[in-house]
Amino acid sequence: MKRSRFPVLVTAAVLLFFYAPIVVLVINSFNASRFGGSWEGFTLKWYEKLWNNDDIWSALWTSLGLATLASLTAMVLGTLAAFALHRFQSRLQKIHLGTLTVPLVMPDILMGISLLLFFVALGVPTGFTTIWIAHVTFCLSYVTMVVLGRLQDFDFTLVDAARDLGAGRWQTLRRVVLPLLAPGIIAGGLLAFTLSIDDFVITFFVQGPGTTTLTLRVYSMMKVSQNMPVINALATILLALTFAVVTLSFKLTRKQTAP
Amino acid sequence: MPGFLSFENVTKSFGAVRAVDDVSLDIARGEVFSLLGPSGCGKTTLLRLAAGFEMPDSGRILLDGHDITHLPPETRPVNTVFQNYALFPHLSVADNIAFGLRVAGRNKKDIAREVDAMLDLVRLRSEAQRKPAQLSGGQKQRVAIARALVNKPQVLLLDEPLAALDLKLRQHMLAELRAIHEAAGITFIYVTHDQTEAMGLSDRIAVMNAGHIEQLGPPAEIYDRPRSHFVAGFIGDANFLQGTISAISSRSGCEIDVPDFGKVFSAEQMNLPVGTCVEAIIRPEAIQLLQPSPDVSTSTNTCDAVIDDIIPLGTLTRCIVRMNGISLTAELPRKMLPAGVAKGSRVLVRLDSASVLIMPRNDGTPAAGNHCLDDDKSVVIP
Amino acid sequence: MSAAKNIPSRRAEWLLTLPSLGWLAVFFVAPALIVFLLAFKTADATGGVSAGWTLDNLRALADPQYRPILWRTFWISGTTTLICLVIALPVSFAMARAAPRWRNFLLLLIIIPFWTNFLIRVFAWKTLLQSDGLVSQLLDATRLFDESPTLLYNSGAVLLIMVYTQLPFAILPLYAAAERFDFTLMDAARDLGASGFRAFRSVFIPGISRGLGAAALIVFVATIGMYVVPDIVGGTDSEMIGNKIAQRAQGDRNLPLASALAAALLFCVLLLLILCSSAFRRSEKLDNALKGELQA
Numbered sequence: 001m002k003r004s005r006f007p008v009l010v011t012a013a014v015l016l017f018f019y020a021p022i023v024v025l026v027i028n029s030f031n032a033s034r035f036g037g038s039w040e041g042f043t044l045k046w047y048e049k050l051w052n053n054d055d056i057w058s059a060l061w062t063s064l065g066l067a068t069l070a071s072l073t074a075m076v077l078g079t080l081a082a083f084a085l086h087r088f089q090s091r092l093q094k095i096h097l098g099t100l101t102v103p104l105v106m107p108d109i110l111m112g113i114s115l116l117l118f119f120v121a122l123g124v125p126t127g128f129t130t131i132w133i134a135h136v137t138f139c140l141s142y143v144t145m146v147v148l149g150r151l152q153d154f155d156f157t158l159v160d161a162a163r164d165l166g167a168g169r170w171q172t173l174r175r176v177v178l179p180l181l182a183p184g185i186i187a188g189g190l191l192a193f194t195l196s197i198d199d200f201v202i203t204f205f206v207q208g209p210g211t212t213t214l215t216l217r218v219y220s221m222m223k224v225s226q227n228m229p230v231i232n233a234l235a236t237i238l239l240a241l242t243f244a245v246v247t248l249s250f251k252l253t254r255k256q257t258a259p
Numbered sequence: 260m261p262g263f264l265s266f267e268n269v270t271k272s273f274g275a276v277r278a279v280d281d282v283s284l285d286i287a288r289g290e291v292f293s294l295l296g297p298s299g300c301g302k303t304t305l306l307r308l309a310a311g312f313e314m315p316d317s318g319r320i321l322l323d324g325h326d327i328t329h330l331p332p333e334t335r336p337v338n339t340v341f342q343n344y345a346l347f348p349h350l351s352v353a354d355n356i357a358f359g360l361r362v363a364g365r366n367k368k369d370i371a372r373e374v375d376a377m378l379d380l381v382r383l384r385s386e387a388q389r390k391p392a393q394l395s396g397g398q399k400q401r402v403a404i405a406r407a408l409v410n411k412p413q414v415l416l417l418d419e420p421l422a423a424l425d426l427k428l429r430q431h432m433l434a435e436l437r438a439i440h441e442a443a444g445i446t447f448i449y450v451t452h453d454q455t456e457a458m459g460l461s462d463r464i465a466v467m468n469a470g471h472i473e474q475l476g477p478p479a480e481i482y483d484r485p486r487s488h489f490v491a492g493f494i495g496d497a498n499f500l501q502g503t504i505s506a507i508s509s510r511s512g513c514e515i516d517v518p519d520f521g522k523v524f525s526a527e528q529m530n531l532p533v534g535t536c537v538e539a540i541i542r543p544e545a546i547q548l549l550q551p552s553p554d555v556s557t558s559t560n561t562c563d564a565v566i567d568d569i570i571p572l573g574t575l576t577r578c579i580v581r582m583n584g585i586s587l588t589a590e591l592p593r594k595m596l597p598a599g600v601a602k603g604s605r606v607l608v609r610l611d612s613a614s615v616l617i618m619p620r621n622d623g624t625p626a627a628g629n630h631c632l633d634d635d636k637s638v639v640i641p
Numbered sequence: 642m643s644a645a646k647n648i649p650s651r652r653a654e655w656l657l658t659l660p661s662l663g664w665l666a667v668f669f670v671a672p673a674l675i676v677f678l679l680a681f682k683t684a685d686a687t688g689g690v691s692a693g694w695t696l697d698n699l700r701a702l703a704d705p706q707y708r709p710i711l712w713r714t715f716w717i718s719g720t721t722t723l724i725c726l727v728i729a730l731p732v733s734f735a736m737a738r739a740a741p742r743w744r745n746f747l748l749l750l751i752i753i754p755f756w757t758n759f760l761i762r763v764f765a766w767k768t769l770l771q772s773d774g775l776v777s778q779l780l781d782a783t784r785l786f787d788e789s790p791t792l793l794y795n796s797g798a799v800l801l802i803m804v805y806t807q808l809p810f811a812i813l814p815l816y817a818a819a820e821r822f823d824f825t826l827m828d829a830a831r832d833l834g835a836s837g838f839r840a841f842r843s844v845f846i847p848g849i850s851r852g853l854g855a856a857a858l859i860v861f862v863a864t865i866g867m868y869v870v871p872d873i874v875g876g877t878d879s880e881m882i883g884n885k886i887a888q889r890a891q892g893d894r895n896l897p898l899a900s901a902l903a904a905a906l907l908f909c910v911l912l913l914l915i916l917c918s919s920a921f922r923r924s925e926k927l928d929n930a931l932k933g934e935l936q937a
């Protein structure tokens with residue numbers, strides 16, 4: 001009985017489809033040609049332009065600060081939520097789980113517009129704070145799910161063991177529970193961090209004057225200035241960073257094996 | 260005698276299940292006390308009550324005269340060796356052992372010294388820096404014991420500590436546990452459902468069933484003088500014969516009438532009237548098999564039988580013998596078998612009257628004739 | 642007695658639950674309700690919301706300006722979903738049948754684009770498809786067309802890039818289902834005389850139907866709310882409802898109208914979620930009933 005090659009061929013084609021545009025983009029970031037249609041020699045001048053672009057630098061710092069704050073907040077809220085979901089089986093937790101699941105499938109644009117309307121209705125001026133709130137809102141569910149997955153593998157007799165050996169609640173948390181869950185919580189935080197850095201649509205709605213994130217800046221460069229090669233260079237750097245973060249969180253979420 | 264660790268009418272329910280049902284128990288200082296019973300009978304729950312992981316619904320728990328019923332686990336001078344060891348996977352062997360001392364805020368030098376002493380006691384000095392995932396089952400088990408013992412608990416609770424080990428290692432660890440108990444001299448409460456473990460280790464055993472204690476006593480007494488059908492069946496193998504008391508002699512014992520077998524005499528002194536429905540319990544090794552000969556066949560405690568099956572067990576041989584409607588299991592050394600017996604041979608069965616135990620059936624209600632006999636006249640619990 | 646034990650644990654449950662539930666109640670549930678509320682308000686001149694109530698915004702949805710856009714949103718999303726599923730099916734099949742080492746590697750390869758910034762992925766296509774970009778140069782080289790066709794700013798480009806961005810979301814749930822699929826069933830079908838394709842169609846596809854449902858839902862819901870793709874590579878004849886919401890909200894600042902459009906979209910999404918979750922629950926119940934019968 002011969003197995004059909006067809007699925008394998010489709011898979012290969014899909015991978016080509018996925019990576020060809022990205023590879024072309026990376027190559028073009030080193031291309032001296034301004035429009036990238038043909039190869040006109042190797043250059044680093046786009047990276048140099050990027051380096052000297054103050055707007056991008058300030059947008060980068062805004063994004064990093066925002067992502068750090070948002071992911072830390074989501075880590076704390078999400079960890080508490082995961083504990084609640086794991087420990088208790090009540091009606092309250094059913095509602096809790098439902099409320100945490102819907103944001104995962106809600107289209108970005110609805111989350112963005114509804115938050116904007118909410119802030120306008122309350123008379124809250126949009127800006128850094130409103131972006132932070134929006135980012136925590138959409139990261140929270142992801143962090144919760146990652147930590148919850150980790151908790152399901154957690155052996156709760158270890159808590160009994162720690163109490164038995166004389167550790168109080170706080171010491172048990174600090175010496176046993178948190179160290180063992182740390183990889184999961186950090187992986188959740190990294191996910192939140194990348195989601196926050198990556199977000200454009202929701203940020204677009206709740207942005208305010210004076211706060212420009214990296215994606216907002218990239219968008220305006222794409223729409224307005226035709227400064228394509230600089231965007232290529234920026235995209236290449238972001239790609240490299242994303243790969244690093246993905247690899248790291250892949251290592252963290254994999255089951256801990258003895259060194 | 261007031262115990263060192265006492266349970267007073269302790270009851271604990273989970274929903275409709277009474278996991279521990281009005282248990283009162285006194286455990287002496289320094290003894291190895293075993294809780295033995297089938298799965299789900301409440302052994303772990305009783306241990307968790309002593310450790311402080313569960314609070315009783317009613318009753319008290321006293322340690323050395325102090326009421327500890329409502330103390331949280333971390334403040335009780337009691338430590339547990341968990342069934343799956345519950346070693347902290349992120350800490351090395353040495354750090355696992357040091358855990359209790361660290362949370363107690365002891366100084367670094369003391370901790371290092373005591374951890375070293377423990378590593379020597381359980382012979383894990385060369386594994387001190389390994390993580391639990393890099394240890395064998397027996398080594399993990401020793402770390403779990405060391406981690407508990409280093410806190411110098413007044414009572415060590417062990418919940419089926421050997422259940423996860425294979426037979427050879429289990430026998431070895433049993434010997435080690437005995438040695439550790441001798442060296443440390445503290446009270447052990449040992450939970451198991453393996454009777455040979457309990458017999459080999461304990462000063463006293465409590466046999467539990469459905470949340471209450473069926474019988475409590477030294478291992479030999481529990482084996483030789485089970486006080487209930489459940490205990491007799493659970494500890495060791497037993498043959499059960501149903502009968503009625505037909506005669507009583509105040510000095511030498513009583514005689515019971517067992518249908519299909521005949522008269523059975525027991526040396527046990529029973530305060531039961533003639534006509535009581537009783538159950539005779541006979542251990543397999545208390546049954547002798549003899550060459551059939553006409554002169555002994557009529558006497559008490561003997562009966563003609565046919566060999567149904569012969570199963571060699573190593574040093575002993577197990578024979579299933581059948582007489583009329585009942586069958587008995589006998590175990591005896593090979594050389595005690597009558598010469599040339601085989602499946603289908605006729606033999607003479609003799610019960611050792613000193614080893615026939617008698618206990619009332621169905622609360623011992625006296626009944627006329629043989630009313631109390633039901634269809635299955637003999638139950639053999641292998 | 643057990644009540645006494647329940648009180649602190651009840652309090653612990655609330656302490657653990659309240660931060661996240663409270664946050665989402667305020668910043669997720671309340672805003673969603675406000676969307677429905679503001680749809681009945683009138684706009685004021687400064688881009689805010691005035692006090693009066695009106696049904697005009699809902700009427701505007703039937704306006705010739707918006708009706709075709711609603712239709713287009715649905716057909717682009719539907720077509721994208723269909724294409725994604727058709728491509729994802731053989732891919733998930735091939736991945737699930739691959740050797741375990743390959744499987745994880747392939748999974749990683751599928752996930753990486755999904756972690757790459759969305760704007761950048763769309764932008765990469767824009768460079769490829771622009772008038773003197775690589776693709777048009779390749780097309781010119783084939784000399785199939787007298788005049789090189791415009792590749793950007795039309796519905797075709799929107800569809801292509803939608804599929805590009807959504808394909809990982811279709812592959813992942815399908816792969817998760819296919820990984821759990823018992824492939825000896827395929828062999829059994831072949832053994833009974835079915836062709837490879839026949840076995841794929843009548844054994845594999847029904848076997849992973851739940852993953853198929855999940856993939857369809859995820860892709861469809863994500864695409865009907867799409868804004869970036871039509872905005873960057875689409876033209877005026879390929880606008881979707883998301884573009885209109887953004888224009889009303891951030892362009893000419895008519896928030897009540899944006900709210901009415903969002904309410905219509907939110908209504909569709911919630912309806913879909915409710916339908917799917919009840920369908921899922923029904924199929925789960927059926928599963929359990931079947932299992933119970935087998936055990937009996």
Ligand SMILES: Nc1ncnc2c1ncn2[C@@H]1O[C@H](COP(=O)(O)OP(=O)(O)OP(=O)(O)O)[C@@H](O)[C@H]1O
Binds near residue numbers: 276277278299301305
């Ligand atoms: N946390 C709990 N919630 C509900 N029921 C429980 C709980 N812990 C124990 N039980 C029930 O209490 C009874 C006694 O359980 P326990 O664990 O004490 O048994 P055990 O004697 O240790 O059994 P095993 O030999 O299988 O370990 C069982 O019926 C069990 O189902």
Ligand SMILES: [Mg+2]
Binds near residue numbers: 302303304418
């Ligand atoms: Mg147990």
